[in-house]
Amino acid sequence: MTEPYELSATDAAARFDAGSLTVEALVASCIARIEAREDAVRAWKHFDRDAALAQARALDRGPKRGPIHGIPFGAKDIIDTATMPTGYGSPIYEGHQPAIDAPCVALSLQSGGVLMGKTVSTEFASRHPGATRNPHNPAHTPGGSSSGSGAAVADKMVPFAFGTQTGGSVIRPAAFCGCIGYKPTYGLISAAGVKENTRSFDTVGLYARTLDDIALFRAGVLAVDHEPLAPCSVSGLRIGFCRTMFWDRASEATHKVLESAAETLARAGAAVSDLTLEGPFDGYEDLGKTVTGFEFPRALTFERTHHPEKLSEELFEKRLKAGLEIDFETYQSALEKLAACRCWLADAFAGYDAILTPSAPDEAPEGLGYTGDPCFNILATWTYTPAVTLPTSTGPKGLPIGVQLMGPHGQDLRLLAIAKAAFPVLWEGV
Amino acid sequence: MTEPYELSATDAAARFDAGSLTVEALVASCIARIEAREDAVRAWKHFDRDAALAQARALDRGPKRGPIHGIPFGAKDIIDTATMPTGYGSPIYEGHQPAIDAPCVALSLQSGGVLMGKTVSTEFASRHPGATRNPHNPAHTPGGSSSGSGAAVADKMVPFAFGTQTGGSVIRPAAFCGCIGYKPTYGLISAAGVKENTRSFDTVGLYARTLDDIALFRAGVLAVDHEPLAPCSVSGLRIGFCRTMFWDRASEATHKVLESAAETLARAGAAVSDLTLEGPFDGYEDLGKTVTGFEFPRALTFERTHHPEKLSEELFEKRLKAGLEIDFETYQSALEKLAACRCWLADAFAGYDAILTPSAPDEAPEGLGYTGDPCFNILATWTYTPAVTLPTSTGPKGLPIGVQLMGPHGQDLRLLAIAKAAFPVLWEGV
Structure with missing residues (x-):
């Protein structure tokens, strides 16, 4: 029998509508999952079981509030919340209590979501790590900076969580932890x-375990009507396989997963061709480092x-002073x-429905000190284009490997x- | 003898360097000016003379901190300050005390600025007015939403103030009150x-009384090296005179000031030609209203x-519910x-060094309930291009009329x- 915490948000919502599940039962199941797993995963900076249960009971008593009515979510701890302290991953803000909820949280609550707690962030969403461990192997990083959100959703503690991405901070933790990460078009949320x-780069993103759930969460946080994703077939899609200028930084396992994904999509009828970044992308990584270097301090x-x-010291000496x-x-x-890179990519997209590219160079690195290289995420982040990572594969260390699609x-x-069309085709079932 | 409060920031900085003026003397002079005029103008939501004097004395005791060392400034009360309450123009936030300074304020302080207080904003920088009156005639609006900032700088209470513009909230108060308003390229500050x-539109802008001061303030708030503005001659400049689709909303007096400005620039050797907004600008005003309508609520x-x-009621019923x-x-x-409008305008700028356009439809309207029409400001705001208004003229009611230049x-x-080159040519000396 499936425990409620294992359900997708979409399935849970259907059970709420059918009267076969209460919000309280779902929230209680997620609480039990968190309490069972938190010692190992350490995804939460702040977690308040009683507050979550109180929200759940209030929702059970009232009318349906919106598309994500009754669905538990976590918010990365650099996002302000009126009812929970917000620490921005820094001891400076230990116990800091914002006056109001950030709009993305307030909109999720208005749409019926249940705020379960605040998930661990690296220091100011930069490099210095928090306490979170990879749910598949606690000796490995969950990635960052949205470390707790990626781990919590992958570990089925909550169906939804918010992250943010300036370099690779949504996609990379999703890839390392094995869930879906969605980095929207810049400015959408x-x-x-x-x-x-x-x-110039900060983008609020979403975590879930199915693409239907991502679409549902998106509708909730934007306060727009929720419509199921349009049916789509892989056959006939035009896919640009973009190894990027960072291909040499990727492991053999990642090379294999991506080459295999390209072949699999082609076998399913997609027109897959190589896409090479040219002209304005010369020195691309340094361009973004200059921008973040200037703005962050x-x-x-x-x-x-x-x-x-x-x-x-890492932040102060290496990043702020240098910037x-x-x-x-x-x-x-x-x-x-x-x-100019954005314009070039917009023109390139005339020939493609989506771009296929790695989500990360490899499985999650061993150790908790280094959250990994965002090199494969900066293409989407800095060009403001939407991206999603799909947990299709497992590497030789037994950790997830994702593939990334950009639109x-x-x-x-x-x-x-x-x-959604590509995921079952690509999934290796491991 | 010139009182210190009448000095430009640039002149005050030169006197600090020469040892002929102390920061305390300048701040005390601005305080006296504020105390003499505040009953009539009501520019300040929060003003703390003792805190300002304490900052001034500390700066006099220490080394030069940056380009705006010792210069008093006001911050619109929708900008967070750690040492002063921040009310966002709403009774919801009466007495609200943010934990930290917004980066634009923190950078100004780091660069040596003296925070004098918080200037009146309309409700959440929207339409519902605050208490501020036009310094030239208290029966007229100062414009909005940066009502207090425009009034305070025009009335020589402070050399610098911050405003913000989503439609016309920096340029219009400057035009109505008779000072220089600068709306930077979107995202600069x-x-x-x-x-x-x-x-999608919010832009932090600056008020001052000279263009050299705007450049100085800009260097302070960006924490970049300050260099004097490059010499420039009106002769040979290519100026596009853009009446916009809102020309019929402008008064006869504004028409005369703008037509005269175009002729004056041409006589001074500029190549002035008409620029008509075409194609993608059809329905432009409604496009922006749709965006702000969606995002604001x-x-x-x-x-x-x-x-x-x-x-x-105005905000809740008319704007939030509708949005x-x-x-x-x-x-x-x-x-x-x-x-697409941004692209069209970027192409159009290949033929122009600057665009000349009205700053507002007319002199400041009578009454305090309506802060005026932002129609002539939305071209720059929504296309993300920089704009500056110059207080060149006075209308039949004895109130300022500005002309706007865009780049x-x-x-x-x-x-x-x-x-800076155009201002003395255009100034009518009234």
Whole structure:
């Protein structure tokens, strides 16, 4: 018998509608799962079982509030919440209590979601890790910066969680932990009430375990009508296989998974062809590093000037000080070149329905100190295009390997529909 | 003898360097000016003379901190400040105390600025007015939403103030009150810690009384090296005179000021030609209203759901409820059409160094209930291009009329240099 915590949100919602499941029963099941697994996974910075149960009972007593009525979710702890402390992954904010919920949380609550707690973030969504471990092997990183969200959803503690991505902070933890991560078109979900890292790149993203759930969560957080994803067939899709300039950083296992994915999609009738990033993408990684280098220390001015001793040495010495050395003209030039990359990619998408590319260089690295390389995520993040990672495979260490699909700017629902068609075709059932 | 409060920031900085003025003397002079004029103007939501003097004395004791060392500034009260309450123009937030300074404030403080207080904003930077009056005639609006900032700088209470613009909220108050308002390229100054209105449009802007001061303030808030504006001559400039689709909304006086400005620039050697907005600009005003209609009620979800009774009826009934009726496809389509407008304007700028256009339809309207029509400001705001208004003229009611210059995306310093060259040519000396 399936425990409620194992259900997809879409299935749970159908059971609510049919009267065969209560919100309280689902929430209680998720609580039990969290309590059973949290010692090993450490996904939560703040978790309040009584508050969650109280929300659940109130929802059971009232009318259906919206598309995600009764669905438990976690919010990365760099997102403000009015009823729970918000620490931004930093000792500076230990016990800090925001006055209001960030719009993405407030909209999820208005749409009926149940806020279960705050998930662990790295320090200010940067590099310095939190306590979370990979649910498949606690000796390995869950990835970052949305470490707790990726781990909690993959480990079936909650069906939904919020993450944020400035480099690879949504997609990478999903790939390492083995769930679906969705990085929307830049700006789709408001980043108000989310601690700013790099305003030119910061994107609020979603975690779930099915693509229908991603679409449901999206409708809830945008407060728009929920419509099921449009039917889509892999046959006839035009897929650009983009190894990117970082292919050499990927492991043999990742190479195999991606090459095999391209072949599998072609066998299923897709027109798969190689896509090589050209021209404006020369020096792409450095362009983005310049932008984040310039913006991040300015976003953290208050913390730099009031609490330098509470910043990690890694952050203060390596990132903030270095970023302040970047001159404005270099920054401005990088912004302009990235704008040209966006135009180039928009033109390239005329020939493709989706782009296939790795989600991460390899399985999750061993150790908790290093959350992994975001190199395969920056293409979507910095070009503002939507991306989704699918947990299709397992590597030689027994950890998940994902494949990433990207779509054109603003075509998020089409990308999710394509991913829903591709997922069963690509899934290796391991 | 010139009182210190009358000095430009640039002149005050030179006197600090020469040892002929102390920060304390400048701040004390601004305090005296505020105390003399505040009953009439009501520019300040929060003003703390002792805190300002304490900051001033500390700066006099220490080394030069940055480009705006010792310069007093005001921050619109939708911008978070750690040492002063921040009310967002709403009774919901009466007495609300943010934990930290917004990056734009923190950077200004780090660069040596003296935070004098919080200036009056309309309700959530929308329409419902605050208490501020036009410094030239208290029976007239100062404009909005940055009502207090425009009034305070025009009335020489402070050399600098922050505003924000989603429609016309920086440029219009500057035009109505008679100072310089600068709306940068979208995204140039971080909007973190600024209450979100419409994330696709919200832009932090600056007020000052000279263009050199705008450049100085800009360097301070960006924490970049300050270089004087490059010399520029009006002769040879290519100016596009853009009456926009709203020309019929402008008064006869505004028509005369703008036609005269175009002729004056041509006489000074500029190549002035008409620029007509075409193609993608059909229905432009409605496109932006759709975007702000969709985003604004979502940004205010917490306030809508927790404190509806404390929202003005105007805001709650007319704007928030109506905005929630806009469907996602309409919103998405409006975003795409606005992107096309940005491309069209970028192409048009190949033929122009700057665009000349009205700053507002007329002098400031009589009464305090209506802050005026932003129609002449939305071209720059929604296309993300920099704009500056210059207080060149006075209308038949004895109130200021400004002219607006716009530049290409990202070319803010060039626009400021052009404006500095054009201002003395255009100034009617009234």
